[in-house]
Amino acid sequence: MDNELDPKVEQLNSLKAETLACQNCHLRAGCQGVVFGEGDPLSPIVFVGEGPGQTEDELGRPFVGKAGQLLDRILEAVELPRNTVYITNIVKCRPANNRTPTLEEMKYCLPWLRDQFRILRPHFMVLLGLAATHGILAPDLKMNQVHGQWFERGGVQMMPTYHPAAILRNSNLKRPAWEDFKEISRAVKAFKAENKV
Numbered sequence: 001m002d003n004e005l006d007p008k009v010e011q012l013n014s015l016k017a018e019t020l021a022c023q024n025c026h027l028r029a030g031c032q033g034v035v036f037g038e039g040d041p042l043s044p045i046v047f048v049g050e051g052p053g054q055t056e057d058e059l060g061r062p063f064v065g066k067a068g069q070l071l072d073r074i075l076e077a078v079e080l081p082r083n084t085v086y087i088t089n090i091v092k093c094r095p096a097n098n099r100t101p102t103l104e105e106m107k108y109c110l111p112w113l114r115d116q117f118r119i120l121r122p123h124f125m126v127l128l129g130l131a132a133t134h135g136i137l138a139p140d141l142k143m144n145q146v147h148g149q150w151f152e153r154g155g156v157q158m159m160p161t162y163h164p165a166a167i168l169r170n171s172n173l174k175r176p177a178w179e180d181f182k183e184i185s186r187a188v189k190a191f192k193a194e195n196k197v
Contacts, residue, residue, distance in 0.1 A: 008041040011119045015112070019092055025108040027093035027101075032057045037088030037116060044197060045080070045124040045188050046117070047071070049163065050131035051091035053098045062087045067164035071128075074164070074178070078185035086120055088113065090135045106135035117156075123191055125156050126184055129163030148180040150187075159184060 016036045022028060035052040038061060047063075055065035063071050072082050091101040091109045101109075117125075127133045130143050136158065137151060143160060151158045161180040162173045191197070 008119055012041060012116070015115050015119065019112050022092070022112070025093075025105055027091065027095060027105060027108075030096050031094040033060050034092045035060055035062050035089065035094070036092060037062055037086065039082070039086035040084055041086065041120055043085045043120075044122055044191055044195075045126065045184070046086045046088065046120060046122040047126045047128055048113070048132045048136065049087070049089045049128040050135075051089045051101045052094040053165075054094065057094040062089055063164075066168060070164040070168060074181050078181045080185050080188060086122070088116060090132045100131050101135075103135065103139060106131070110135065122156060124184070124188060125158045127158060127160040129166060130160075132163075133160040147176060148183060157187065 019036050020034045022034060028034070031052070035056050039046075049063060052062065053065050053067070056062055056068070062068070071087075075082050075085065090106050090113055092112060093109075095101050095105065125136075127136055130141075133141055133143065133146065137146075137153070137160065141160070143162060146160045147162060149159065151160075159180065161184075162177040167173045167177050
């Protein structure tokens with residue numbers, strides 16, 4: 001395992017160093033730093049949010065504010081604890097006032113995300129929220145129509161689901177999100193069993 005892990009860690013660290021120096025768009029000027037991503041580089045699953053919030057910007061880590069704490073609880077409940085997955089965002093710098101990043105801003109950041117995926121080579125990708133879904137799948141999708149469904153892109157199984165922040169704002173989303181996460185867990189466990197991971 002160490003032989004497989006070391007090159008990925010080295011490559012991710014090198015990419016992170018490049019990302020931290022990024023000045024490709026105006027977002028970098030308005031935040032404290034770049035939030036690259038974290039987790040198990042050997043995990044078959046990557047969770048992608050829209051962008052860092054204030055707490056994430058301050059700590060330099062993804063999903064550590066209130067929404068991140070909810071995500072942690074959900075992951076524990078479906079037996080996919082945070083330390084067994086990889087978590088990042090489509091935009092690495094915090095948009096002002098925690099607003100949703102624009103498609104233009106996401107386009108500037110997508111090359112970094114693609115480079116992360118080339119290193120991680122995940123089998124599953126969970127798109128947390130509409131921004132990530134629009135930026136990666138298609139800009140005209142509606143979450144209430146596509147959440148919980150698997151989409152295949154380049155050999156990766158992708159599922160949009162509700163962002164934890166949306167669940168905190170609207171308790172009616174708890175049940176559909178929970179069903180989505182149960183399906184995500186089922187698929188990951190089946191993959192691990194089949195591939196003896």
